[in-house]
């Protein structure tokens with residue numbers, strides 16, 4: 275159904291912006307809030323929005339066609355800011371007698387990226403101030419494959435910038451300074467497809483190197499983390515397109531890393547023009563339009579704003595199911611996100627490959643550390659009774675091991691296999707081993723036996739936190755790939771409790787982790 279122009283209003287944080295979108299952008303007007311000092315103050319930002327919103331909307335609607343619907347960003351974002359926008363949108367829809375559309379801000383970043391790229395079914399890296407997520411479409415929703423466990427990459431950069439007396443937002447200035455810098459190691463934290471940035475920020479604040487070197491190393495580290503989790507998502511979903519969206523997407527170094535990663539795997543890469551990257555009204559108007567055309571309007575009485583609105587809460591009514599080609603062909607080698615595995619009848623040789631997007635020193639360090647940790651912990655897990663392959667040989671970048679023939683747990687998600695999974699991880703955790711990457715591709719099912727592989731991110735720890743994060747990674751995969759995840763999680767817990775004495779404490783922590791990093 276063709277509709278006509280839709281007005282979109284954005285104001286979740288720093289930018290009060292409105293646009294009119296029909297087949298293409300008709301008009302976009304923005305009035306950004308600039309903090310006098312420090313970062314964004316929610317109340318000040320809301321006052322700014324309130325003082326300019328009438329003029330901004332007026333300028334967009336002046337002399338233009340009348341909108342057929344009013345779209346607004348309903349969340350996530352800063353409560354006081356969201357309420358200003360929500361109130362204006364409601365009033366306007368009532369006075370113009372047109373429907374109201376409640377748009378999820380994160381989904382809007384994704385949709386304007388799809389519009390700008392023309393890609394049908396991309397993996398999305400959404401890197402902004404408050405959010406850092408890897409998303410992709412699956413069965414009627416945008417699933418969050420991985421995300422930051424603490425703060426967004428943009429906020430991480432801005433925090434560090436402020437600590438150095440640089441103006442807000444720090445992103446562009448850090449990017450400029452980084453051009454003159456050279457590399458030194460900073461903390462690199464990837465857990466499955468999740469990330470964490472606070473260790474990086476603290477170490478950068480404490481570093482005594484020249485500012486240019488810190489900026490450079492910060493970017494090399496933080497952006498390599500983002501690129502790695504994106505590559506994992508491409509590898510696991512079998513999708514072959516990728517887009518970068520959100521304010522941090524303006525960064526040329528991040529763009530280059532992602533482009534190199536995609537080129538090397540034969541995936542298509544795209545990033546929208548700058549005016550569509552950071553928060554803007556056009557993304558809300560465009561998303562509002564495709565939602566309107568598929569019938570997703572919002573009754574005024576249900577139009578309350580939602581500061582912690584998540585992308586996967588939105589039922590996507592405007593997309594067709596994509597045709598996923600998948601990477602199921604049987605061959606003598608398979609290529610994962612970070613390694614190539616080649617097989618003989620009885621052995622599997624896993625070789626970690628160098629990544630062009632990573633600084634050579636970081637690349638070498640990660641390959642070395644992970645190969646060594648993997649070999650050591652595969653053997654240790656075996657000793658405590660977890661089925662893992664026997665190791666035959668190790669070099670600096672390769673492990674030759676026994677070949678396990680089985681199906682992925684991904685294709686065998688049943689209550690029975692999940693109980694067994696719970697038992698296995700209970701046994702692993704009670705021996706102080708953390709796997710670090712519990713995706714459903716890393717368990718192999720062989721009759722009623724379960725095997726665990728891929729210990730590249732494994733470590734030893736008796737901390738509740740590490741075990742909680744380990745389980746969180748698995749839960750996220752279940753949520754993003756199955757419609758029966760609640761039951762599967764229950765089965766997992768049952769098995770886990772059987773073998774892990776501190777199970778309750780750890781499962782409670784997992785729940786806390788889930789709620790953390792979920793906006794502000």
Ligand SMILES: C[C@@H](O)[C@H](NC(=O)OP(=O)(O)OC[C@H]1O[C@@H](n2cnc3c(N)ncnc32)[C@H](O)[C@@H]1O)C(=O)O
Nearest residue numbers: 286287402403404405428443445446521522525552553
């Ligand atoms: C919920 C919503 O309010 C929030 N929006 C948001 O964070 O604004 P956005 O415009 O998408 O991103 C702003 C961030 O983008 C960063 N940024 C802008 N240019 C940059 C650059 N060249 N390099 C690095 N970061 C940059 C800024 O430093 C800031 O942290 C979000 O999408 O999470």
Ligand SMILES: [Fe+2]
Nearest residue numbers: 402520552553
């Ligand atoms: Fe945003």
